[in-house]
Amino acid sequence: MKLTILQKSIIKSSLKVKEAELERALSEMSLFQELKEIQTLIAELDGENEETEPLLVVEFKPAKPFHISAYNKLWSSLKKAEFVVKEAGRGLSTREISNAIVLREPTINRTALVSNLSAGLGIKAKEGKVFFRTKTELGENIYSLLEWQVKKEAPNNMELL
Numbered sequence: 689m690k691l692t693i694l695q696k697s698i699i700k701s702s703l704k705v706k707e708a709e710l711e712r713a714l715s716e717m718s719l720f721q722e723l724k725e726i727q728t729l730i731a732e733l734d735g736e737n738e739e740t741e742p743l744l745v746v747e748f749k750p751a752k753p754f755h756i757s758a759y760n761k762l763w764s765s766l767k768k769a770e771f772v773v774k775e776a777g778r779g780l781s782t783r784e785i786s787n788a789i790v791l792r793e794p795t796i797n798r799t800a801l802v803s804n805l806s807a808g809l810g811i812k813a814k815e816g817k818v819f820f821r822t823k824t825e826l827g828e829n830i831y832s833l834l835e836w837q838v839k840k841e842a843p844n845n846m847e848l849l
Contacts, residue, residue, distance in 0.1 A: 759792055765804035770818055770833065779822065779832035782806055 691699070705779045761772055772788040773780050780788070786802050801821060809831050 691790065723771055764808075765778065765789075765801060766808040766818070769805055769831070773819075773831060774832055779830040781830055782809060782826050783828075784811075 754841060759768070763771070768789050769785045772785050776784075776788070781806050782802065786798065786805055789801060790796060790798055809821070809829075818834055820834050822830045822832070
């Protein structure tokens, strides 16, 4: 029996598919066998752990109340501003705050950030009373943390927020 080129091609492609299926099955079998070996090793190690005591027991107890001091991109712009001002240890202008945030988040939309900071520091911070504002001779607003000042000692040129 003589096969045509088309028939040979069809048979060859179906044999290739079957070959790939068998290779995949063998691969799965070898992976299954490897998994069984790993599970056996884990079981042996678990058995050894029961017979011996741990060499070191570490117990974590923070000396102070737990405080996260890491910057988080998910914070609101006001929380980011509070973090930046605290880290600087002094009052900062809106421009300095936004520059510090952009250094931490280079992909942030700077225009939206400045807008959010201006609105938040100028209006919304009044409710939270987190910041106080002083004006420089050039008319630039400098924002500091309210906790750094005592409300009664705030000079007349300071506007409590």
